[in-house]
């Protein structure tokens with residue numbers, strides 16, 4: 534039996550997909566190269582913006598055709614779109630056999646087995662996280678580690694709390710155990726994952742309670758862990774103890790993805806982000822003071838209901854002030870069931886949204902290009918990931934600042950090596966391995 538899995542959405546979904554593969558291979562499935570070869574066609578879906586829905590629905594058409602030709606094929610849909618559409622999915626897409634939410638990855642094996650026994654269509658939507666399931670990783674020396682699921686924030690535009698539920702943290706011991714197993718399996722870099730990663734631990738039972746800063750230190754201190762990253766933190770929970778832990782643990786990378794969403798205090802207020810422009814800028818100032826070489830990236834939404842020209846200019850000036858190395862930029866997309874969809878009018882005209890996103894993208898890109906130049910002429914520690922994707926004679930890796938570099942020389946994947954940076958082309962760097970003299 535063969536399965537084919539297509540993944541949409543964020544790193545949470547990428548990681549859940551590794552778990553889905555682990556579960557399926559545990560019950561005897563192998564991965565098919567094409568949907569056309571698969572007995573089980575599976576989608577792990579996203580519904581964060583309208584464009585995510587459209588992309589997925591475009592792909593679903595092909596599965597429908599396969600199902601018509603080979604009615605024995607099982608079509609399964611997991612993830613956030615499935616969760617959001619749970620009332621109507623079987624009605625609207627009768628060729629779908631299985632639908633399940635992001636909390637039900639652990640039950641995938643059982644759902645598939647029931648389907649093979651010809652049981653009636655399966656629903657399953659409210660369960661636990663996938664952290665303890667078997668996984669099939671795509672990367673050899675790097676791994677995602679889920680430390681929490683769900684989100685307790687109420688950002689007015691966001692569907693995530695609806696589809697991923699309330700925040701639940703994994704006990705520190707379980708996280709550490711998993712990382713120790715990953716290290717034994719060759720992993721050198723871990724990325725701690727959560728929708729709001731730095732509010733970690735508050736929901737744990739009193740005896741097990743741990744803060745995010747404590748978790749960060751515990752993970753950084755593990756034998757064999759060369760690098761620790763995490764995503765995404767919420768600015769409101771970026772407390773001093775976290776910044777200090779970052780500064781004091783050399784394993785914790787000098788990169789922070791710190792979503793700002795808007796540079797206008799009044800927009801931030803309506804978004805219910807719970808911080809002002811000034812507080813965000815103050816946080817960025819403290820980060821740069823404590824970790825001078827830190828690279829910052831962010832998420833920004835333009836065209837949120839009521840966003841004026843002057844609000845947008847506040848976003849532009851904030852971007853200039855923060856000196857980001859990169860940013861994901863989005864046009865506001867109304868999500869049914871969110872506060873913004875229910876209580877605010879999507880009143881920024883399409884052409885204005887387009888103009889704003891164009892100007893913002895240009896600023897972000899030119900800033901990224903300029904910022905990348907600061908590495909040229911310096912020697913940096915790079916975690917080797919494997920051969921370069923464009924030139925197999927060269928190697929590929931990343932700086933602590935999460936910037937990709939292609940370089941010449943020979944080095945083993947998974948090791949940390951010094952690389953001299955010779956050039957910066959847009960946001961990718963090029964360099965050469967610095968040969969370290971080995972005393973004999």
Ligand code: SAH
Pocket residue numbers: 581582690691692693727728729765766792794832833834863864865866867868
């Ligand atoms: N939990 C993470 C990521 C959430 S989704 C966090 O809070 O940082 C990733 C990004 O998508 C968000 O940061 C936001 O910038 C964007 N986004 C979320 N909902 C959106 C919407 N309705 N329209 C446009 N962008 C949205």
Ligand code: SF4
Pocket residue numbers: 684685686687688691692693694728729767
């Ligand atoms: Fe969505 Fe806000 Fe939670 Fe991020 S913090 S997942 S944007 S509700």
Ligand code: F3S
Pocket residue numbers: 541542543544545546578579580581612613614693696697
């Ligand atoms: Fe999308 Fe769900 Fe992630 S909606 S962005 S896959 S949490």
